[in-house]
Amino acid sequence: MSTARPRIAVVGAAAAGLAAAEGLRRLGWDGEITLVGDEPHLPYDRPPLSKQVLSGAWEPERTALRDTAQITGLELDLRLGTRARAYDPARRTLTLDGDGQSDLRCAGVIAATGVTPRVLPGTAGVQGVHVLRTLDDALRLRGRLALPGRRLVVVGSGVLGAEAAAVARTLGHDVALVGTQETPMQRVLGAEVGGLLAEAHRAHGVSLHTGRAVTGITERSGRVSGVVLADGTVVEADDVLVAIGSVPAVDWLRGPGAGAAGLDLSDGLGCDEFCAAAPGLYGAGDVARWYHPVLRRHLRIEHRMNASEQGLAAARNLLAELDPERFGERRPFTPVPYFWSDQYSLKLQAYGVLADAERVQVLRLDKDPLRLAALYGTSDHATGALAIGLPPRQARSLRALVATPSPWPEAAARLAAAVEG
Numbered sequence: 469m470s471t472a473r474p475r476i477a478v479v480g481a482a483a484a485g486l487a488a489a490e491g492l493r494r495l496g497w498d499g500e501i502t503l504v505g506d507e508p509h510l511p512y513d514r515p516p517l518s519k520q521v522l523s524g525a526w527e528p529e530r531t532a533l534r535d536t537a538q539i540t541g542l543e544l545d546l547r548l549g550t551r552a553r554a555y556d557p558a559r560r561t562l563t564l565d566g567d568g569q570s571d572l573r574c575a576g577v578i579a580a581t582g583v584t585p586r587v588l589p590g591t592a593g594v595q596g597v598h599v600l601r602t603l604d605d606a607l608r609l610r611g612r613l614a615l616p617g618r619r620l621v622v623v624g625s626g627v628l629g630a631e632a633a634a635v636a637r638t639l640g641h642d643v644a645l646v647g648t649q650e651t652p653m654q655r656v657l658g659a660e661v662g663g664l665l666a667e668a669h670r671a672h673g674v675s676l677h678t679g680r681a682v683t684g685i686t687e688r689s690g691r692v693s694g695v696v697l698a699d700g701t702v703v704e705a706d707d708v709l710v711a712i713g714s715v716p717a718v719d720w721l722r723g724p725g726a727g728a729a730g731l732d733l734s735d736g737l738g739c740d741e742f743c744a745a746a747p748g749l750y751g752a753g754d755v756a757r758w759y760h761p762v763l764r765r766h767l768r769i770e771h772r773m774n775a776s777e778q779g780l781a782a783a784r785n786l787l788a789e790l791d792p793e794r795f796g797e798r799r800p801f802t803p804v805p806y807f808w809s810d811q812y813s814l815k816l817q818a819y820g821v822l823a824d825a826e827r828v829q830v831l832r833l834d835k836d837p838l839r840l841a842a843l844y845g846t847s848d849h850a851t852g853a854l855a856i857g858l859p860p861r862q863a864r865s866l867r868a869l870v871a872t873p874s875p876w877p878e879a880a881a882r883l884a885a886a887v888e889g
């Protein structure tokens with residue numbers, strides 16, 4: 469008779485995976501928990517990478533999400549530096565790279581593998597071309613920015629590119645920010661607020677090349693020397709940061725059994741409202757696209773807070789599926805999305821859904837154009853709210869305002885009251 473304890477495998481050892489593993493233990497799972505991560509590090513936090521780590525204000529150790537004793541306390545079967553190669557949903561077996569062991573039989577699996585950065589075609593192996601996703605990426609770029617008077621071109625003017633540009637400029641480097649959008653973070657913030665952000669970057673001395681695609685790079689002796697824009701302009705560079713979005717890390721789920729199990733891998737791991745992709749398989753964090761029953765749409769959110777919240781939700785629902793009598797019923801995952809970004813002294817905080825809004829209403833709060841609150845949504849309903857430069861209590865009050873979509877006149881009145889109160 470086998471005495472092996474049942475196993476839950478959590479694939480991806482970062483914010484979402486850690487939250488899932490901790491949730492499993494806290495909720496009472498006393499079986500094995502195998503936590504698999506392909507990076508060599510214990511779980512660490514990514515937001516500081518483009519802020520305090522890049523600027524040199526923090527040493528890498530400060531990004532650790534838990535100390536060694538806390539990780540030990542979880543009694544994990546911890547497999548760092550190990551890639552999950554495949555998962556067979558029908559047999560519930562997980563295949564790991566390079567451990568020389570047989571497949572792991574699992575009672576359940578939580579996929580928390582995040583995303584990987586998109587790269588510029590033709591730049592592989594060229595010195596001085598960077599991405600910024602991992603601690604190692606951040607330390608590499610930080611090493612370059614520790615040299616005086618660099619010329620950094622940031623390709624991509626989304627949140628990551630805008631943050632890195634702000635840090636490099638604050639360190640005194642010559643920074644160009646290139647993006648296909650007309651203003652930084654335009655897809656999320658809209659043209660009006662994006663325009664104000666563009667002004668802030670210009671005022672700090674960043675040279676903006678907006679509405680421009682990059683068609684290639686120039687190099688000298690295997691090292692990047694500039695980027696080429698669609699109109700032929702070459703922007704010279706000592707280093708280039710490519711921040712043009714990311715791709716969900718689902719390759720390991722694309723095995724022959726994926727189709728039979730009905731896995732939808734078209735944009736991350738498609739999940740239902742319980743974060744379930746198939747029986748015994750749950751998704752959490754940046755990789756998971758799940759159905760939000762309150763917002764009545766699928767969402768895949770690349771934000772830090774969602775990673776923790778969804779990791780816990782996936783753990784709870786997997787346990788409820790495995791043993792409903794002991795762990796209770798599964799619950800839909802219905803968070804109010806939240807993200808923040810720090811650029812120079814600006815703190816942006818956003819609740820709900822802002823991206824690709826049909827309608828945006830901006831409320832300026834005083835003469836400083838970057839002290840504002842704004843609503844985002846469809847033509848009928850406000851679904852998201854943004855605060856820049858608001859005191860923390862007021863910024864937090866915007867959460868309740870967009871917890872459920874509300875008609876514009878009502879949302880606008882509540883926004884005005886929230887920023888006055």
Ligand SMILES: Cc1cc2nc3c(=O)[nH]c(=O)nc-3n(C[C@H](O)[C@H](O)[C@H](O)COP(=O)(O)OP(=O)(O)OC[C@H]3O[C@@H](n4cnc5c(N)ncnc54)[C@H](O)[C@@H]3O)c2cc1C
Pocket residue numbers: 479480481482483484485504505506507513514515516517518550551552553580581582583600601602628717720752753754755769770771772773775806807808809810
């Ligand atoms: C530089 C930077 C700054 C950010 N700043 C902010 C911010 O200011 N505010 C905010 O809200 N959000 C921010 N984010 C986003 C936030 O950090 C992410 O949403 C969050 O880290 C997602 O966590 P995750 O655990 O889902 O995925 P990840 O953090 O991507 O972790 C997934 C892990 O799984 C590993 N993995 C992938 N495939 C496999 C495999 N096959 N086998 C084993 N392991 C695998 C990966 O290497 C990785 O370690 C930032 C992100 C970055 C990169």
